[in-house]
Amino acid sequence: MKKSVLFALAVPAAWLLAGCSTGPSAADYDRMTMEVVKSSFVERGIAKLDRLEQDEARLACWQSEVSGKPLDDKTAKAIEEAALKSVKWPSDGKFLGDWREGEKIAQSGRGLTWSDTAQVVNGGNCYNCHQISKEEISYGTLGPSLYNYGKLRGVTDPNSPAAKPIVEYTWAKIWNSRAFNACTKMPSAGHRGILNEQQIKHVMALLLDPNSPVNK
Numbered sequence: 001m002k003k004s005v006l007f008a009l010a011v012p013a014a015w016l017l018a019g020c021s022t023g024p025s026a027a028d029y030d031r032m033t034m035e036v037v038k039s040s041f042v043e044r045g046i047a048k049l050d051r052l053e054q055d056e057a058r059l060a061c062w063q064s065e066v067s068g069k070p071l072d073d074k075t076a077k078a079i080e081e082a083a084l085k086s087v088k089w090p091s092d093g094k095f096l097g098d099w100r101e102g103e104k105i106a107q108s109g110r111g112l113t114w115s116d117t118a119q120v121v122n123g124g125n126c127y128n129c130h131q132i133s134k135e136e137i138s139y140g141t142l143g144p145s146l147y148n149y150g151k152l153r154g155v156t157d158p159n160s161p162a163a164k165p166i167v168e169y170t171w172a173k174i175w176n177s178r179a180f181n182a183c184t185k186m187p188s189a190g191h192r193g194i195l196n197e198q199q200i201k202h203v204m205a206l207l208l209d210p211n212s213p214v215n216k
Contacts, residue, residue, distance in 0.1 A: 033066070044114035045113075045114040045115060045116070045117070046112070046113075046114065046116060046117065046118055047112075047113065047114040056079075057079045057082070057083070057178055057182065060075055060079065060182075060183075061079075061182065061183035064183065065183075071182055071183055075182070076182040076183070077182075079178055079182040079183075080178060080179055080180065080181070080182050083176040083177075083178035083179040083182075083188075083191070084172060084176070084179040086175075086176050086179075086191055087171070087172045087175045087176050087179060087190070087191075088175065088190060088197070089168075089171065090171070090197060090201065091197065094201065095158065095167050095168075095171055095201060095204050095208075096158055096159075096201055096204050096205040096208060096209060097198060097201030097202035097204065097205045098202055098205055099202070099205040099206045099209045099211065099212035099213075099214075101199075101202040101205075102202035102203045102204070102205050102206030102207075102212070103133070103206055103212075103213075104123075104202075105123055105124045105126070105195065105199050105202055105203055105206075106123075106124050106125075106126035106127055106132055106203060106206060107123070107126075107127055107136070108121075108122075108123020108124065108125065109123050109125040109128060110122065110123045111123055111194075112194065122194055122195060122199075124189060124194070124195055124199070124203055126146075126203070127139040127140065128140045128142075129141075129142040129143035129185075129186070130143045130144065130145065130146045131145040131146065131147050132145075132146045132147060132149075132206065132207075132214055133147065133212075133213045133214050134147065134213070135213055142185065143185075143186060146207060146214065147214060148214065148215055149170075149207040149208065149214055149215070150166075150207055150208040150209070150210065150212070150214065150215045151210070151214075151215040153166045154166075155167070155208050155210070155215075156210060157210075158208045158209065158210075163208075166208075167204075167208060170204060170207060170208065171200070171204060173186075174189050174190060174195075174200050174203060174204070175188065175189065175190030175191055175200065176188040176190065176191040177189075189203075
């Protein structure tokens, strides 16, 4: 959102009438914008106000977006390193589950919305941003196509030493996507508790199992 729009939305009328010569600072814009967001957000069902809380990474990326300036390299690297350290690897050392279950998770957009209950099993909603298999004709394009994800990366046996780098990269990317792109739009499925360990294993299988339709 442009600063001029934020100014029109959030600057108190008294400030404008007073003809302030200095104008608001970047910090003022940040504060006023958050006030607008908080005042317009209403708790409904399981969607509570705590969803508006921002950690340091989210805040830094949000400020970068508002200002129109890219995140500086030092801050971006610090965010990525912290995100990678937060990744929890499979407790049993096994990265892949059942690709059939992974397909169900990828198609499901249920869970975490105001109309869901806490008992609803979360889906990954992966098709909302990615093409994954040729069989699914409805998908988003916000993220890159994942069709032939494993095949294009030469993964013929996900359990082989040769496949280890891409397998671990994929797991870390799903767990906390900021590990490789500080200001990514991709949700951090594991870190944010969107998907549990077993669900991530199933999605991993969808992407990397040679028998998955993704790699056919």
